[in-house]
Amino acid sequence: MKTELLAPAGSMEALKAAVSAGADAVYLGGAAFGARAYAKNLDEQEILSAIDYVHLRNRKLYLTVNTLLKEEELEEKLYPYLRLYYEQGLDAVIVQDMGVLKAVRSWFPDLDIHASTQMTVTGSAGARFLESLGATRVVPARELSFAEIQKIHRTTNLEIECFVHGALCYCYSGQCLFSSLIGGRSGNRGRCAQPCRLPYEAYDKDNHRMGEPGDRYPLSPKDMCTVELLPEIVKSGIMSLKIEGRMKKPEYTAGVVSIYRKYLDLYEKKPSRFHVLPEDMKKLYELYNRDGFNKSYYTVRNGRDMMALKNEKEQENKKKQRRNEQLFYEIQRDYIETEAKEPISGFLTLYPGQPAFLSAESGKYSVTAEAGMVEPAKKQPLTEERVKTQLEKTGETPFYFKELDVCMDDNCFVPMQTLNELRRGVSDQLVKEMTEPYRRKAAEKPEQEAKASGKPDQESRAEKKMELTASAETRAQWNALLEIPEITTIYAGMGCFKREIFEEQAEKGILQAKELGKQVYLMLPHVVREGDLKEYRDTFRCLKEIGLGGFLIRNLESFSFLKEMGMEKDIRLDYSVYTYNSRAQAFWQEQGVQRDTVPYELNEREIGKRDNTNSEMVVYGYLPMMVSAQCVQKNLNGCNHSYSLVRLKDRMGKYFPVKSYCTSCYSVIYNSLPLGLVKEADEIRSMHPAAVRLNFTIETLEETKEIAAAFAGTYCKGIAVPAEQEYTKGHFRRKVE
Template structure:
């Protein structure tokens, strides 16, 4: 086959990067010391990163750097200096989430490839086509999209596609998760996720289980179908995993991508031993194939254990006095670890062999119990020796000429690159002249260089003598010259840095101090009639295209904006088309946009009303606001993770600030009702249920059957009543009160208290005993 595919490996350290390259990865993605979505990995400093770029290039591979967090205003101003040395060294691409960072990178480093991170939650062609027009070369699709949707993206957007093939799944659409942030102040958008999804929860009175913990994915069988659908880059997840894991997974996927490329889909078959190797390295109760062929389901979840499950290794045959008798289900190695309970083997055992263990070492065993191997010592040692300890060498050819008349000459070539190094003139040998064997032995000692000789021709004049140190110096010089020449094509000169504070970047200054507009967001409408009579309310956000609601707002002379779905996949777009939503939306004052696909879809139809960005569109910095301003969007919602000082640095003139409401902490393609066998099986249904954590905190969960996703809301509402004066000093264009599960009385009471505080400077009464101030004071790291 002539179709080239890329195998893309994760690296959380320099050792992992070398392991990935040695095992056959075409490209590696890795983070530097800042702005990467794995803040707790062993990220590379500047010296190591430049070495890593060179290492990849010398071996014909690529390095992509993760700049895939949201950048605060002060950080954005440091981005140029941070990226400059890597850009100059030949960095192949950056992976980006923040549109402000995207905008500056495009301007400062115009020939640096930009890849749109999966954190951008890209699920359809409209969003991908929009980003392509903004200079993005590649999109990393959301893990939730199907093969059919990928095919549609490729056909309609014609953009390079990167998709995950192996490793952990987030429960939430990537980029839409605030759970770790709001519970513990560790933001997934800032690379510090505490993984609350891997903890136990109760759902509507069930036993505690890991309801938010998906199995890892393994897509070996799907490689031909993924390639046929349009996936170019096959991405392995796992920057927090050890180097042996990286090497072992790359080794297997390299084998099967090559199998597909060499023999096509008809002769493609996965061997069970390779699947078992992947299971041995890491799995959570087995694998799933992710969302490529399945919308969601219980079979994708690891409900009983959130960490490495291992593989069946030994069965307890009987319990005797003081010991347990096992039968080995597989060949077992010295120092293998079995669970549960933890048992470290003190010798090897062959399959079906019976062996005994003292019960002093292992408590709580029972006859018939199967222990799983969670550490395969032999596999880890093999991977370490083959890919971590061994040095990868590139074959080169050379010619060495030694003469008593001319300086010694070493010519080297690698592909189309050739170099020539000159050394000393040989002397007349007094006793032991050089032999070809001795010269070859010394010249082929390539040492720490990335090269090894495929062929070395030697022309040696008889009777010559040349000191060993001279031969070594000539070889070193030749190797260094070759390395320099091979890296030259990657080097760049830095682009001009614009001043972030020049006049062209301004436009958000507002010296007029006035009370912001008051916007009310509603998920139910039992309080609407009463709210329409409150004069201070400017307008409403509604998630219904019911003309009666719109006409009521019109009669009351209130603005009415439609809230677009949190996720806008192809089936949702098809539903909108069927219902004539585009025409209906023209009757509203505007829409609240939550996804790139929604902006792209509306813009493609020439939508004529206002578009307002919701807080999950993440305008973390003024450059992100400028990016959207150039698209004609002048209103955005301030991100929920910035504190008051950071909001002031970003600028809030014209923005909306959410001052009350239960923030959505997760939006998931999974469904807790379906996982628990309670699927409503109704496209238009909507039900609020409850999820309870280990601390007794209850999270409302809205099953949005119309769009087939769940929204998990925070256990307590955001209440910023006490900060009315401070918020008004930020000069927001509007403030928003968002109501989700509140009843009519709670809704009306809350609105009135906010009016007291924000519009009349009166002391307001907080109607909620349990509430959060969110990040308005604490912020996130």
Template sequence: MKERKEWKQTEILAPAGSYESFRAAILSGADAVYAGGDLFGARAYAGNFREEELIQAIQEAHLYGKKLYLTVNTLLKEKELVTKLYDYLAPYYEHGLDAVIVQDLGVLRFVREQFPKLSVHASTQMAVTSALGASLLKKYGVERIVPARELSLSEIRRMKEETGLEIECFVHGALCYSYSGQCLFSSMLGGRSGNRGQCAQPCRLRYQAEGQKRPSCLLSPKDIMTLDLIPEFVEAGIDSFKIEGRMKKPEYVAAVTSMYRKYTDLYLKNGKERYHVEEEDKQKLMDLYNRGGSCTGYYHMANGKEMLSLDRPNHAGIQAACAERQKGRSVLLKALTQIHKGDILEISEKENVTMGQDVQKGGQFSILVAKGTEIRPRTVVYRTRNSFLIGEIQERLKKDQLKRPVCAAAWLKEGEPMRLRISDREATVEVEGMTAETAKKQPLDGKRVEKQLRKTGNTEFDIRDFTLSMEGDLFAPMQAINELRREALEAFREAVLQKYRRERPRRCAFLKKESKTIRDAFALSALVETREQAEAVLGNTQIGRIYIDGHLDGGIGQPDTIRWLKEQRDQAQKRGRLPEFYLAFPHIFRERAERQYDAVKKELFSFPWDGMLVRNLESIEYLRRNGWKGMIQADHHLYTMNRCAEDFLRGEGLQEMTLPLELNDMEMKEIADGEEELVVYGYCPMMISAGCIQKTTKGCTGKTVITKMKDRYQKTFYVKNYCDTCYNVIYNTAPLVLLQSRQEIEDIGIRKLRLHFTLEPGAETERVLKLYEDVFLRGETKALSEAPFKDYTRGHFKRGIK
């Protein structure tokens, strides 16, 4: 373990959804701010910045010795990347933008080629879950990883130790239920894609799992608060403490930023032994925003109901008063904390009361409630707005000033131009003014000259150290002295900013898409998760490839799984129709999965696989380190919405791609070259989560089961807990069925089609296989007139996403 004195200053990274929040952040002690412009940010509904505002913020950040990171953390469609991204980034690059935070692998490749001097941070939307994925990104010049928020502190420590990359972790604010970037819930239900910054937050709604008496917020995690963990974070090597909240108001940003600044500095100054967080400070943060309490996230927990806000998805406030009795509409309460005039007390989900007076803790007071509202004795009433605290923060922000300390020196000598030098460690400027003359009457007073030259007014600077050299009885108009100061300060400002400026790079030309010969016939493949499904597929002579999911019957590491697969392959070969066998790696490949695959490595790689299907960067790196030289295909979870993303993966040795589920047919046509595979059937994974519905509702059994969960419209979602690697997949209510889209698929030029079997028993698997054979291989459409599926969806094949 390193000695504490060797650790560098930990960065406090604050959110800014608006210019006001940016100012609040830097006034409150942030070292850096992350913000979105008017394009490509994962918070499309935040205020965000116009171009001139963002350039102003970049300049202000640099003048105060701070940094600004731009979120470009959405997936980009082909036309956007080709026609918009360069022009969007170029002005910010020229003004010294410190880094971009990216999700899209195509954007990463684009930025490295077009803006080579711009730092790139891998967004948590990339769902980097181990040192394997981080190492892969390091090769492409990624300087910082924002890991998946589901990682434990030990996993983060290992990532830091093995890669040496900067690590940025969320320390406060909202958690997603799904691994970020692996959620299609909002997208599939309503067309608002989280991968495009437009999430409608269906995870905050109520759902009812089978066995539950009533609906609850099963998918709504509490916000995290980790002040108590700051010593552990620093010791684990985390470089940047990231505060979530680009949708929050400036007062929230200011309060949370100042709190993490305070306690990080206290720890670095006093050490772990003397570190202590005041309960009053925690209470202030809870007063500003909490979802039914707070938790410390996944740093020391894998999952569990204590991490969830089951009763409500929004701000719960804090306990403010207890009801004593009610007479008519008048309710007598006793204050459990100091209550202020203007505070808002929540009576019910639909009724609030604004306080008209201050009440001391322990004091009694009465409120009027709506007609028909009944509050029983001992009912606790919560405060959802602390007007005094918010007003206090607002006043501080009005009064606080942030100034850059500089040194100044002035020289006034008869017959020579007046000179003023301003400097600090970063820059030095010296300007000349009018020539000083011999005073005929009243000479210049040195104290007054110094007073005038020290004035900095509304500028970003504060002259802390000043020296003045005056020789003789001199005269110069005070206006000229003031002008000398203004010119010097402006010159110094320009000198500081000039150090950050860059020349706009030449735009690189995009390579044209190669036209390839498209095969005439369709080819069907199938992915299976159970032995029953596998036997049905292997018994079908028309399936050219079978993907064996790594979770097959409890996981590929089960003692007889490989043996059984060899038997199935041998039997297929004897029948004279041997399909290609591909292994589908897990959706999430964390340390637990890596250990399991290591344990059966010899048996695993001795099987004659024809290829591997991967869903994350970690699996790619794992295969490389284990010497795999065969075919590797990217599943749709490795998004290739643009050709740059495809090129990135091809550069990593992947020969085949799967088209993303969020593209429509016209967008597919823009990027498809006839070699990609399209999923044409299956229950689409809506969420991949570390949270477990089975554990939340019934307790962990360690066994993979399928749980049903209904929404407010009584639609049923299927949830499968993959216990071997400990994650959940929530599947759509109805399967994706593209039987009626044969002609459109043919027009796109796609010939490789995949059926994804997850929940289906063997008989249903056989039925679906026969339908797709009839339609795509034989051109028969009779079956379609018989409504072969009770309920189905075409997904985004026609509608796409915004």
């Protein structure tokens, strides 16, 4: 399969520039549902035109629908939004939401679906699961290594698309709530305010400032540039090389595409001569960079060298460094002012007494046009050179004559208007012939479709008593929760039991909890990479046999791993396996999971409208705002190979705890204040969740015991407990954009 060079198109100008510079495909967003809502984006008519524009040049167009959709958006707006583009010939949609995947597969069964990097696919099991659902391509997490990508390539038939150039998120895509919780602008809704690019001070547990002088941007990665890794990228099984940058200008898009095109072609034609010239690296640097470049995560797990800690680019901008005007002039001249056209072959005949006749061919397509009558010349006859000059004025058409043969009488004449009419005739016919095969007819949207079960009546709701559950990440928190009689289920993080004697300790814990009338579920990591759970396969089976209730999972890889073990009915979904809408809920119910968790970004009105009878709702806890492969501890003070808790201080003086999960090598940034829905207990009861949950992450034993007892009193006994601690209500009272 030919390697594809995939370019961003934040505008029609950028799209045309990308095609001119050599992109094989473009991806763009429309008026809604794209992960770059603040890009210029294209309107409906522009997208319809863009679909034909790329197809006439033998390229492809993919539309981003890679946000989480709320109920009314999915049910009322998505079908008519996609239908026009589908019928025009859209090549694929890029999706994040399982409800969207389910709907698109039902409404447009022959439309390719690309699983967005927002799905956080981190291993081959998750990729295989998506393939079974009908996805044709996966865009795995940017944090994966070549070895992990190769495993996906070996074990699936999916096309693999990976980012090769542009901005890097600090967080695993799809796992970021920072912008949402701080400013109400959700990255999952395409409106990220990029708080990772702001300055922060970092402090260790002893309140010492971390890092070197000037390390003010601990969450800001450098831009990636992997042009020098193209041979390894192609060999790994990646077939689509994706350039990031829908928010950037056409000059950036064209410049980057042209250089990657040059070296991709060089490698494919003469792999032994592959070498990137310093002057081309300099051009990429001058187009845009953030403290230089990194080569992404393909060969490293994380590290200080990947980060723009000092933001030297900002300092350069303050000094008003001049850009390379010559470079931008050349890009403008070669790719923006010069539009890509398809070559055609033409054959013209001009003989007196006969109609002027022009045939044209492009690939397998052949058309003809005739116009007017050729007359004998009364004065000066037409010359072949004059005829060719006129016909080759293809102007705004998508074509140019690579070959043009003219067969004509030496003494003939036709008006220039006739030649223009011939040229327009063959051009219009070719456009129609070449775009018609892409046209499709969509079936009408079914009136009745299977979604999540409708809300149960009041009587059946009343029969179900709302449970109180809690999660623990440390042994101290575990011990505290065992003492709270109202808690029916404890979700035990893997860190509650020592890795060396994990099965032995977990078994004792399960039996201990059982004696106290409690059920235990294992809470699997926020991020699971290839092979992370392999050593626990037999352990999970053994623990299930002695009474383990099941698993609380946070990602597709965990679900798919357990599903392949036949344990999908033992699964509960945490907030990060999103169920924003009823179709997503229905999808996961069909997979056999026990429960989901109400997404953190839904507000009281939206939660009140959804069916929560198989959902848990978190009412206490420090909410995870970022899950990252990077580590503040390692990048600023060096890796200590053990659990660490540091704090980030923002410009407003707020402190955000950052916890390292060394066993799985990732870190989590938590909100500065814990969620605490205390006064809202009656309101939440009226929403009829199956359970409310307390999440404990950084609390001590005493804090855990005190908080758990207070919430148990409020939710299980109706006792109004004064909130001594300051809480946030998250999005409960605030709608996310």
